[in-house]
Amino acid sequence: MKLSGVELRRVRMPLVAPFRTSFGTQTERELLLLRAVTPSGEGWGECVTMAGPLYSSEYNDGAEHVLVNHLIPALLHSGDVTANKVAPSLAKFKGHRMAKGALEMAVLDAELRAADRSFAAELGSTRDSVPCGVSVGIMDSIPQLLDVVAGYLDEGYLRIKLKIEPGWDIEPVRAVRERFGDDVLLQVDANTAYTLGDAPLLARLDPFGLLLIEQPLEEEDVLGHAELARRIRTPVCLDETIVSARAAADAIKLGACQIVNIKPGRVGGYLEARRVHDVCAAHGVPVWCGGMIETGLGRAANVALASLPGFTLPGDTSGSDRFYRTDITEPFVLDAGHLPVPAGPGLGVAPIPDRLEEVTTAKRWIAS
Ligand code: NPG
Secondary structure (H helix, E strand, O other), rough: OOOOEEEEEEEEEEEEEEEEEEEEEEEEOOOOEEEEEEOEEEEEEEEEOOOOOOOOOOOHHHHHHHHHHHHHHHHOOOOOOOHHHHHHHHOOOOOOOOHHHEEEEEEHHHHHHHHHEEEEHOOOOOOOEEEEEEEEOOOOOOHHHHHHHHHEEEEEEOOEEOOOOOOOOOOHHHHHHHHOOOOOEEEEOOOOOOOOOHHHHOOHHHHHOOOOOOOOOOOOOHHHHHHHHHHOOOEEEOOOOOOOOOHHHHHHHOOOOEEEEEEEEEEEEOHHHHHHHHHHHHOOOOOOOOOOOOHHHHHHHHHHHHHOOOOOOEOOOOHHOOOOOOOOOOOOEEEEEEOOOOOOOOOOOOOOHOOOOHHHHEEEEEEO
């Protein structure tokens, strides 16, 4: 496939409510979309970087810079392009996995649309719908948290994830358990907010029967997570630490995690995400699909990925309305706690042109 060029768009979309995590509060999603243009059609990629380098070292302006100045030119000059060749073609550039993943996603979408094949079929899907969880931000008060959780359970979400940080951990978990009972699938996400010295505090979560605690310690603290996993009963799940299939294999071998969150952007794309899935499956480690407040484009691909057999826990694959009043694609709507896996060619969804224009703040075209 020849790549004629790539259109890069900056997009800004308001969130339905502020989303607070241990690393900050978001009220809108600013993101980067890519449109790979080939003689046989086009494909869409979504870059999951945020406005600032708070979740990871990557961020929108940095991703745009590396895409425009390094990644896209290298791909344009690499001859015929296939999705499988994107990562090897860009391997000489260190890091920038989210930017690389977005470019690979756009090429993969173009390739699959042209071949009339879906992301789900290509990745190895074994289901036509996936069970969905929802991520609940840090709130101002426990009563407010309970109202929000009650709303999500009413909507049918099958698993609740509470964002935690020092000072907002034991009591919110206790309150949710007391109000909604022991049967609710419940997990917590710290986004690196604790240290190993907090092990006694985190052990106080043990009695609440959580599915997992996600990324309690720093991204690079693999041995710390292994030690923590020995000191608490709640299974440790890694997110930020797992940047590749190799990182997953190492973390599993070192006993640093019993469960893995897979976010395609964080590991450099959907093809590496599938390799992370395969490594985990080979070790009997359950995985689930994370979320990065994607538009319908990234959501479509995430739902396809989440339909692989090793994804045995509900993911952060919530309905579009969890974050957006109006999405740029037809919205994903929850049905009895599940989302349908798109079956059409490529992502199976495409941006609605008017809607996309409304949220676009800048556009540029990169060709050789
Ligand atoms: O459902 O898309 C979603 C959001 C799930 O909590 C969620 N994502 O740390 O996992 C996370 C968090 C996140 C969002 C991280 C945006 C980075 C950017």
